[in-house]
């Protein structure tokens with residue numbers, strides 16, 4: 001049964017990875033929506049969720065497109081059962097995908113489900129200016145360089161070698177892809193909405209939308225009022241809540257959840273090989289942090305690397321946060337992939353890091369930072385997490401959360417899921433200081 005109107009969430013979101021989900025939930029909370037994040041599609045179809053927005057976190061970014069579509073449609077059906085008015089399909093601000101998927105394929109499936117086969121219209125807008133992701137003339141920039149000139153060209157699973165999003169998306173979708181460029185966006189919400197109508201009349205099904213500032217995202221957000229499906233990065237959260245605030249359906253709520261006080265031991269598990277994470281690992285080690293490097297070739301050779309890492313970490317945990325990392329520079333990653341295969345290398349490392357994370361929590365870690373979206377997905381699943389409450393922001397896109405897990409009933413485990421490219425160089429030390437100061441009684 002659909003929950004009563006007054007308790008219905010307004011916005012339902014489907015995120016294609018777990019760090020991306022907390023990133024979106026964080027931005028929604030900061031923009032005035034009480035937000036609940038679930039891990040996977042909850043089993044209870046009729047659960048009444050007391051929140052303005054729900055983010056369903058999937059791990060569907062790099063799985064086969066058919067599986068990603070099936071999981072996304074299951075999430076859509078569950079969100080529809082909650083009575084949501086609008087759905088956001090959230091992907092990476094660096095548009096992580098390949099011609100095999102999954103952004104275009106999932107977008108097609110969601111549009112088909114909402115509007116009928118081949119029908120409907122939506123946007124694609126990965127812009128997140130607070131994290132230096134901007135879209136101009138359909139081209140995605142990371143800081144001052146094109147996506148294809150950024151570290152993303154070496155991504156282990158989804159190397160991004162073309163910054164032209166119209167071209168990238170057209171290779172993944174059956175629908176025609178169009179563009180709403182900055183000249184239109186700067187003219188305001190009505191001009192943007194008119195351009196949506198014109199493009200749709202011309203047979204376009206998905207429009208890449210330029211955005212170079214939060215101001216653009218506000219204007220785009222207004223033009224998205226009533227659009228059943230929006231596909232975007234987390235930046236879009238800045239512009240959507242205003243539509244319900246304008247109708248009175250949403251009372252502005254102020255802040256993220258106040259999380260319980262931090263306690264327990266501290267650790268970082270990192271499987272991200274991004275430029276930012278490599279710098280963060282180096283910074284942690286150069287500033288005296290204790291660190292254990294996981295070598296994928298040792299895992300492939302049959303060594304019990306998880307047991308070795310835990311034996312190394314256990315006596316050190318009492319003295320401060322420890323770091324366990326597979327993070328490596330692009331050249332080293334390529335060498336490993338050449339030996340083991342891309343997917344196999346990724347899976348081996350993810351499985352090992354998630355066993356290590358579970359072992360660390362078993363050993364008393366209650367403050368855990370995880371770096372990397374795929375890695376976070378594996379870790380959160382290994383910890384049996386079902387829900388995450390969003391707390392204080394460490395850096396744009398990365399909040400602390402308090403997790404609910406039947407594996408740790410009654411325990412507070414604080415977890416921060418850091419997207420590969422997010423966070424300042426001193427993130428791994430700053431994060432714990434932030435949690436201590438923000439949750440102090």
Ligand SMILES: Nc1ncnc2c1ncn2[C@@H]1O[C@H](COP(=O)(O)OP(=O)(O)OP(=O)(O)O)[C@@H](O)[C@H]1O
Pocket residue numbers: 017019155156157271272273274277296326327328332333336337345346347348349350371372373374375376418419420421
């Ligand atoms: N040394 C390594 N060699 C090969 N693969 C590795 C190595 N270290 C990590 N990996 C794999 O690389 C992938 C990194 O993806 P992950 O999503 O965790 O990080 P990211 O892409 O930087 O983060 P995000 O998705 O948040 O941007 C994982 O599958 C991980 O297991």
Ligand SMILES: O=C(O)[C@@H](O)C(=O)CO
Pocket residue numbers: 017019020021023024091092093094128233234372373397419420
């Ligand atoms: O949008 C981003 O950049 C992040 O939320 C993310 O999805 C990284 O995995």
